[in-house]
Amino acid sequence: MTTTALSDTDVVRDRDYLLADNGIIFKVIGDVHPKTHYLGYVKYHPSPLGDRYLLGDTYRKNTIVPESFGILADHPDFYVYSDELGCVITGVPQARLRTRYSCREALATIRSAPTKVMRVPVGQDLLSIIDAIADSGNLPLFGITGSFLVGCFTTDSDIDLVCYGEEGYDAARRLFADESLIVPYRGARAQRLYQRRATYMAGSGFNSLMKQERRKLQGVTTGTGAHINCEPLRADRDTDLQRIGAMKEIGEIQGLAEVTDHSQGLLTPAIYGINLENVLGSTVDDPAWLTARVTHIFSHLGAHTGAFRAGDRIHLSGRLVHFRNDNRSGFGISLTPWSVQGDYRATLIN
Template sequence: MATIRDRDYLLDRAGVIFKVIGDVHPGTHFLGYVKYYPDARGDRLLFGRTYRQNSVVSKAFGILADRPECYLYSPTVGCVITGVPREDIATHYSCRQTLATLHQTPGLLATTPVGKDLLAVIDWIAAAGAMDVIGVTGSFLVGACNARSDIDLVCYGPRGYEAAQALFAERTLIRPYEGETLTRLYLRRAKYMVGGSFDALMRQEARKLQGLTAGAGAHINCEPLRADGDKTFAGVVAKEVGAISVLARITDHSEGLVTPALYGIEVDTVTESTVDEPSVFARRITHLRSYLGAYTGAFRTGDVVYLSGRLVHIQGPGAHDGFGIELTPWSAAESFLANLTR
């Protein structure tokens, strides 16, 4: 059985498909959220049943309300999250193995224009010798794609990142967002606009691996993940103190180019906080940790960003012990944000 990696999918015995989040998991569960689930109101057909897509992580709590065994506390993340019990896993969908399967059976992709675009991308990846460091996730991973689907790729480690950069520079396959298409990108990202301007958001988005396919004009992106065997967060324990919003300067982005992203930061101003004496914590906050792929690779050293997230104290191996701000998708109360301001 292939190693279960971040952004792989898991089908459980109840027919629910989970998207795996992170690479550090307890012995009982794989952490993740519900991506597809049986629902007559859905528009996807899987296993002869109608499925509904879920794109809001916190909604997984409600979807799993009758299955409390899928709720668990994660010391690594520092909060209650969702996950699939290991004994309930029926099928593992590997991003890398699926990419290889689609390359070997191109007929699976020939039915839609976006599928044909993905096939051309896969052919390029194979020719570049990068099949072992790039995978496909999203709807194409489980065959839930349709004519409106995006193409969601992942890449692993430094070599995968370099290959993905070369892929997204190949203009015969992928066009950048520019000119009138910037409005289309803005409409996709408008929910991230709090605390930032249109120009700053576009500058932030331009740093990511994303664009439009040359044929169908479908959105395509690639999320850089940590290399196989990466132990950055192994043994890390996070304790939530409260919630905090700040203006901060990025002091180190070297670990922020992959998911989960880890940025060094220096807080300039606290704008809101649920803890008393926030200034006491402000000077002790040294890093930003994000499980939200939207902020991977988005910032560079010297950037000033608006952050709204969980104030946590982190202990563990490495140089990032101490207080930090964490962005986690498992928040039903509010949306955690990180936006470039200048």
């Protein structure tokens, strides 16, 4: 395989996919990267056990972030320390990048060349939704990720949209309010959503989990009943907002907290202000001194984007980190399990 250098205009965006020269496809995480790598995790990799067909080969889908380390065991140069995240993560060395799949460009391409997508019923649902977005004049504010981004979709595929910035978020809210296209998870459908989410929100009660999930941009298509969601990402030039600052991992922590500020929690990466009320457990000795010092939670993967509002009380489990940039310094809890078995999470308790 040959590598392809990106031009200055080919900006790698959060949730784009990248094809490395070893045939592995990565999902990009964030918009702040080291000079040597694009951070992300393995999304599709060549495997005879797979059920997707890409680039003339059989591929297997990966949905668990830490499993990237095992998949990349023969490629240790794909491991990189990130100052922004305060830990080792996986990513594509820039010198080994072959192709970038742009979420935004893919959505426009599907609209202009719909033949392949039309072959599956869920693809016809997607085309109707793209037409509605285009008719509203908001096509540049949206993109498509997931299997439709790289063309390995099946009849059972979800529709995974992204939108950009506050303007995109507002446009997505209007789109998901149009029940001629997308129906909310309510009534009997709520149980279906609970079953999807309870696997990584173990211990959550039905009502609490549904309350936080209904705040997100998700539903089912009116045509085939396929799951559809839209993840709001930062605007193209929102790097200052997104740069939380360099993190240093200290340990792990569990606790109860009240959300004090959700203004930066509606876009990914989500940042919430919190008042940590009680530390329930920690790998740090004598954690009581942390209670007043932990002021924020951070989530880079989208599971908690838009889920909480000021005044909510939540149960937290995550990485205890110290963060610092030019404007602020303090302690926080990162909810992203880059390299641990199991899930970090935040769930409503009221």
